[in-house]
């Protein structure tokens with residue numbers, strides 16, 4: 531069995547909602563500037579007690595409950611994040627402990643920035659096929675508000691916090707995954723040596739050019755590998771960085787805009803969390819139907835990119 535089926539999702543958003551109006555009282559910006567350039571209207575930021583780990587645990591717990599599986603059936607736990615609160619224990623180990631997942635299984639974090647959920651899914655599938663087991667838990671979780679300079683208008687309007695989780699099953703269903711990386715500082719955030727002095731910076735125009743190239747290429751690649759066409763897909767769930775990036779891709783592919791899910795208006799760019807948060811919203815709204823094929827495309831810091839096609843079991 532080489533494919534992955536999505537069998538359940540979960541999500542968690544932090545407690546503080548920040549509108550464009552709120553930001554325009556802190557930095558020199560406006561609702562009009564932010565919405566026309568990005569499509570973002572509100573985002574959620576962590577309150578004091580919240581972190582990428584607390585959000586990951588809440589999302590993972592919900593996905594596990596909805597899957598109907600026992601913790602013992604989960605063969606691996608992979609968390610994608612670039613904003614883990616601790617260098618160790620990893621977020622995945624914190625999820626393992628909180629959910630009571632068995633100890634004789636791997637739990638690890640993956641950092642591929644906004645492509646992290648696709649990378650994490652590839653890692654989980656690799657673990658299932660090398661170590662055995664049928665079910666994997668993959669989480670995308672971020673607290674980007676902790677990495678930002680809240681006074682830098684070029685970045686603070688873009689990013690939000692959140693977590694989404696997926697429980698997958700190995701299955702004989704059409705599946706393809708593609709990943710890529712190009713070391714580049716166009717998006718940068720400081721690590722331990724620079725904490726506090728190097729918040730997120732971004733060359734917005736360069737990243738835009740990169741994204742509108744990587745997105746359709748990744749989508750076309752996984753379509754070609756599965757032998758599917760856009761018509762065969764129920765949804766295309768892209769990383770929710772910017773509405774204009776997705777619109778550009780729709781135009782380039784001459785695709786049906788209704789297939790491309792968007793929620794950045796409510797959540798902003800939540801990096802590794804954006805795709806699983808979107809999948810969870812679709813599932814909760816009953817818009818994912820059993821048997822539907824879904825493409826997920828991530829792109830962002832690293833630079834990294836990744837695309838996959840999987841089937842929703844529901």
Ligand code: COA
Nearest residue numbers: 559560563567644683684687734735737738771772829830
């Ligand atoms: N409000 C008001 N003005 C702002 C602003 C804000 N929040 N942020 C930047 N500006 C200003 C700049 O200072 C600049 O002013 P100047 O002309 O006086 O120097 C002007 O707006 C244009 O800035 P620029 O950075 O060239 O804007 P842009 O049209 O490229 O839009 C982005 C900026 C970030 C919206 C755009 O580049 C983008 O969408 N990039 C992709 C980013 C992305 O999605 N990254 C994540 C990928 S994972």
